[in-house]
Amino acid sequence: MIRAIVTDIEGTTSDIRFVHNVLFPYARERLAGFVTAEQYKEPVSTILNNLREEVAQPEATAAELIEVLFAFMDEDRKSTALKALQGIIWRDGYVNGDFKGHLYPDVLPALEKWKAQGIDLYVYSSGSVAAQKLLFGYSDEGDITHLFSGYFDTLVGAKRDVQSYRNIATQIGLPPASILFLSDIYQELDAAEAAGFRTTQLIRGDDDAASHHHQVNSFSNIKPEQIPS
Numbered sequence: 001m002i003r004a005i006v007t008d009i010e011g012t013t014s015d016i017r018f019v020h021n022v023l024f025p026y027a028r029e030r031l032a033g034f035v036t037a038e039q040y041k042e043p044v045s046t047i048l049n050n051l052r053e054e055v056a057q058p059e060a061t062a063a064e065l066i067e068v069l070f071a072f073m074d075e076d077r078k079s080t081a082l083k084a085l086q087g088i089i090w091r092d093g094y095v096n097g098d099f100k101g102h103l104y105p106d107v108l109p110a111l112e113k114w115k116a117q118g119i120d121l122y123v124y125s126s127g128s129v130a131a132q133k134l135l136f137g138y139s140d141e142g143d144i145t146h147l148f149s150g151y152f153d154t155l156v157g158a159k160r161d162v163q164s165y166r167n168i169a170t171q172i173g174l175p176p177a178s179i180l181f182l183s184d185i186y187q188e189l190d191a192a193e194a195a196g197f198r199t200t201q202l203i204r205g206d207d208d209a210a211s212h213h214h215q216v217n218s219f220s221n222i223k224p225e226q227i228p229s
């Protein structure tokens with residue numbers, strides 16, 4: 001029996017184009033100015049020290065780190081430091097009403113239904129937990145954060161790493177076989193499956209022929225009560 005559902009965001013609950021065409025450019029335009037102005041203040045000072053550690057450049061200046069961050073953005077590197085900075089910058093965009101967190105229309109009804117069935121809902125994204133709460137707190141459908149029992153980001157590990165899912169199961173406190181992971185990326189689903197999770201792949205565009213996971217094109221086609229554990 002499925003007792004918890006963990007969902008990815010980009011390409012799963014939300015359009016990849018919202019992340020890549022709205023969120024990422026918003027942070028990119030502001031990142032250099034923000035880091036320069038905030039480099040000696042918390043939390044940016046600690047984030048920059050974490051980044052120095054991540055790139056093994058303990059003496060790197062803020063200007064050098066900004067170059068690193070631009071390279072990371074170019075390659076969509078899921079760096080914890082970059083994700084933390086993006087999350088802080090996005091707050092202004094949400095609060096000022098520059099954009100709302102995109103949700104596919106099938107997402108909220110399904111989340112509400114599953115919650116009413118007694119299934120606990122969680123989020124796992126490379127975006128920081130703060131960024132996840134913003135997206136769901138300022139979503140197209142209003143603040144839906146009350147539906148979620150917890151959030152996971154790269155602090156539990158990378159999304160293609162099996163150990164990340166073991167960590168999530170431990171933190172949720174349920175056997176992996178009772179947890180369903182939803183994602184659009186089959187490599188993430190492979191890792192979750194290797195940890196013992198049940199998996200379903202969201203196909204919001206073209207089919208994914210390389211995947212062996214159960215595929216659906218809408219949250220309305222996911223029936224957790226029909227998944228045997």
Ligand SMILES: CSCCC(=O)C(=O)COP(=O)(O)O
Nearest residue numbers: 009010125126127131132135
């Ligand atoms: C919290 S929304 C922004 C998501 C993000 O920054 C990102 O890199 C998407 O990563 P995901 O693991 O959700 O594919």
Ligand SMILES: [Mg+2]
Nearest residue numbers: 008010011184
């Ligand atoms: Mg995704």
